[in-house]
Amino acid sequence: MKIGVIGLAGVGRTHVDRWATIPDADLVSVCDIVPQIADDFASKYNVKGYTSTEEMLAKEDLTAISICTPPKVHLTLTRMAAERGIHVLCEKPMASTVADCQAMISVCKANGVVLQIGHKKRFIPPLLRLKELAASEFGPIQYMVHRYPHPGMSNKDWFWAEDDGGGPILENAVHAADILGFLMGDVERVYAEAGTFFAPHRKPQIDSAVFTLRFKSGAIAVVNAGMVSMEAFNFEDFYVANENGVAEVTGGFDRAETLRYAFRTAPSDVQQEEYPNFDAFRAEIEHFIECIRTGNEPRASGEAGMKAVEICRAVKKSAEIGAPVEL
Numbered sequence: 001m002k003i004g005v006i007g008l009a010g011v012g013r014t015h016v017d018r019w020a021t022i023p024d025a026d027l028v029s030v031c032d033i034v035p036q037i038a039d040d041f042a043s044k045y046n047v048k049g050y051t052s053t054e055e056m057l058a059k060e061d062l063t064a065i066s067i068c069t070p071p072k073v074h075l076t077l078t079r080m081a082a083e084r085g086i087h088v089l090c091e092k093p094m095a096s097t098v099a100d101c102q103a104m105i106s107v108c109k110a111n112g113v114v115l116q117i118g119h120k121k122r123f124i125p126p127l128l129r130l131k132e133l134a135a136s137e138f139g140p141i142q143y144m145v146h147r148y149p150h151p152g153m154s155n156k157d158w159f160w161a162e163d164d165g166g167g168p169i170l171e172n173a174v175h176a177a178d179i180l181g182f183l184m185g186d187v188e189r190v191y192a193e194a195g196t197f198f199a200p201h202r203k204p205q206i207d208s209a210v211f212t213l214r215f216k217s218g219a220i221a222v223v224n225a226g227m228v229s230m231e232a233f234n235f236e237d238f239y240v241a242n243e244n245g246v247a248e249v250t251g252g253f254d255r256a257e258t259l260r261y262a263f264r265t266a267p268s269d270v271q272q273e274e275y276p277n278f279d280a281f282r283a284e285i286e287h288f289i290e291c292i293r294t295g296n297e298p299r300a301s302g303e304a305g306m307k308a309v310e311i312c313r314a315v316k317k318s319a320e321i322g323a324p325v326e327l
């Protein structure tokens with residue numbers, strides 16, 4: 001399986017590293033529009049380096065690519081690959097707009113290639129275990145409070161641009177939107193309050209929001225999101241309840257490791273499970289390989305990626321108009 005990675009400076013670094021160490025895969029080329037970055041990665045990993053995706057796809061006989069560029073170009077790069085029969089693992093957010101997401105799904109379907117989105121939270125063990133419990137003895141989640149305060153502040157212009165990264169709500173809270181959809185199903189209505197409190201020079205972009213989600217099942221959730229935290233307060237948590245009990249998943253930001261739960265029939269009998277040192281990037285790439293082999297729909301599908309973008313766009317719209325938005 002011959003692999004190319006596009007967009008290397010940030011999370012692309014992690015994709016390159018994982019692909020290079022997975023025995024079933026052969027990392028053969030990398031691409032970045034900045035020649036120095038492409039050269040550095042090419043020599044470090046002893047692969048071919050390109051500054052044009054078009055040229056890389058024409059010259060290399062690739063099976064699949066990882067797209068790790070800013071979201072504005074995800075559709076263009078996905079289309080280039082799909083039309084050549086190359087499978088796509090594309091970083092989140094799937095694209096800047098729902099229309100681009102839809103076009104990515106269509107072109108991948110039309111060309112029979114796998115499209116997986118980098119929603120790595122779908123591979124985090126305590127969250128998978130929570131989903132398993134929700135489908136068994138715990139029962140469906142009815143109430144969720146998710147704190148997801150992104151630590152630190154991005155200084156990348158594309159991140160804040162409305163037609164690209166879309167700011168912290170699209171760039172970061174898309175993880176929250178996706179994992180809540182994974183755990184609780186489709187969303188019906190969104191209401192948000194938002195502001196620009198910590199990055200005033202980025203106005204009119206918002207840097208933080210609190211929002212509620214009403215799910216089609218009737219369940220409800222509240223999420224805190226945005227670049228509202230600092231490294232020393234690096235955490236995330238999920239507090240969950242239903243008529244049978246309560247549960248929580250806690251840990252570092254994007255590194256939840258602990259699941260605790262108790263049933264209302266035995267409130268002091270708290271179960272605790274630990275899942276330390278898990279590599280979600282590796283797990284998502286191994287799953288992508290498996291989907292290419294079997295033709296199965298990825299756990300983080302294009303449809304799921306699109307729904308997460310739709311929720312984030314609704315959060316922004318709701319904050320702008322000061323009213324709930326129906327999906």
Ligand SMILES: NC(=O)c1ccc[n+]([C@@H]2O[C@H](COP(=O)([O-])OP(=O)(O)OC[C@H]3O[C@@H](n4cnc5c(N)ncnc54)[C@H](O)[C@@H]3O)[C@@H](O)[C@H]2O)c1
Pocket residue numbers: 006007008009010011012031032033034037051053068069070071073091092093118119120156171
């Ligand atoms: N899954 C995660 O946890 C995670 C973490 C960080 C970023 N991301 C996502 O990855 C994407 C990139 O974010 P980042 O922080 O790595 O960005 P970055 O700015 O650090 O790196 C992006 C790289 O892509 C290159 N690039 C831009 N356009 C290109 C093109 N057309 N062809 C080839 N190379 C191109 C840039 O030169 C740069 O080196 C975003 O969609 C972001 O949301 C995901």
